[in-house]
Amino acid sequence: MVEKGLPRAERRRRSEERILASARALFAEVGFERATIRAIAKQAEVDPALVMQYFGSKQELFQRAVRVAPVAHGALSADEVVEQVLGTLGLKLGELPQSSLAMMRSMLTHPEAAVSARKVLGEQIDRLAQAVPGEDARLRAALMMMIMLGVTVGHQLLDLDELRGVPQEEIARLLRPGLQALAGPEGS
Amino acid sequence: MVEKGLPRAERRRRSEERILASARALFAEVGFERATIRAIAKQAEVDPALVMQYFGSKQELFQRAVRVAPVAHGALSADEVVEQVLGTLGLKLGELPQSSLAMMRSMLTHPEAAVSARKVLGEQIDRLAQAVPGEDARLRAALMMMIMLGVTVGHQLLDLDELRGVPQEEIARLLRPGLQALAGPEGS
DNA sequence: CAGTTCGCTCAACAGGCGTTGACTCAACGA
């Protein structure tokens, strides 16, 4: 695809954006290893060499594609924490951004994606832990995140029959007691 | 490695076992794609061609390596279900079999591993659902499994700081209320 | 002891991968 008649800067911007979109889609669908630069370029209607020219390497393309905006920190109550967690990871409002799916899809098999995942999860855990009382606040916060991670993996990545088409409110309703037990002061 | 002086049948048995052990270890460590037949053969001190001769293809080797014995079905009470779930996926008694780790490591990026994972998880969900009352027994059972999956992924595969070295009883204690809420009749 | 079997190795193949450097040509600036 060569969109003619456009200023150079605009063409470049659009091509870069198309490549990033294709990269996110393919990384999310099949993971880092199976998503080839050739396939990404084809979907973006661009030559594979252009991908290299713009992003330097497949690894750098991946990092650009999965980069997520850091979440603003803010003090939360214990109750808010539960609702916040339930809103994480795309159960609420349907879809998760492709960039997050791409990171999750690759995090078990691509070392660099694992680093990103640990970083993102760690930041969220820190954030939650501030609102959870007790010595083991970080452990409790981590378990809350892992619960959401597990459900999201089953739902979005493994596409389990039992979770397909279930309204997000129902899942949230079933998960809430467990998350409240983790967020609340009691629980021992 | 050629162990001399052994009967042919015994040599064959040992080589096959060494290959399977190496395969499980490498699939568990780096996943299907990054675990090359050459690396597996090297670790088993064997020629790569022998792996093909014995198992036919990398795919068949993977299937043999991750094959898990089907779990015996048995009727359980709701309380037993919770303890059973907490015992799943290797939180109890430390380690999970390498074959399970291999399957989990690859399930997001290797289609065949995803099929295996869905099958194994589906069987466990069916089993749990029999002991959970209500219309949404299968959904509740699925969420229980996903909780354990998430925690196990964080613990065994992502190796999160927050979960490292935490005694299994502590994690079980923190997770129990949430699992009981899912297993119990009330919860709406 | 001769002949066969078979566990195992060796060397090579074809194909796909990330990556590169030379090239084309339309948009640009003076």
Add this chain to the structure above:
DNA sequence: TCGTTGAGTCAACGCCTGTTGAGCGAACTG
């Protein structure tokens, strides 16, 4: 108008992969 820039292409490179077929030599069989 004309040289320069830079977006985009093309063809190829070296490497690594799963996989194969021929062959060796020790364990077997009679």
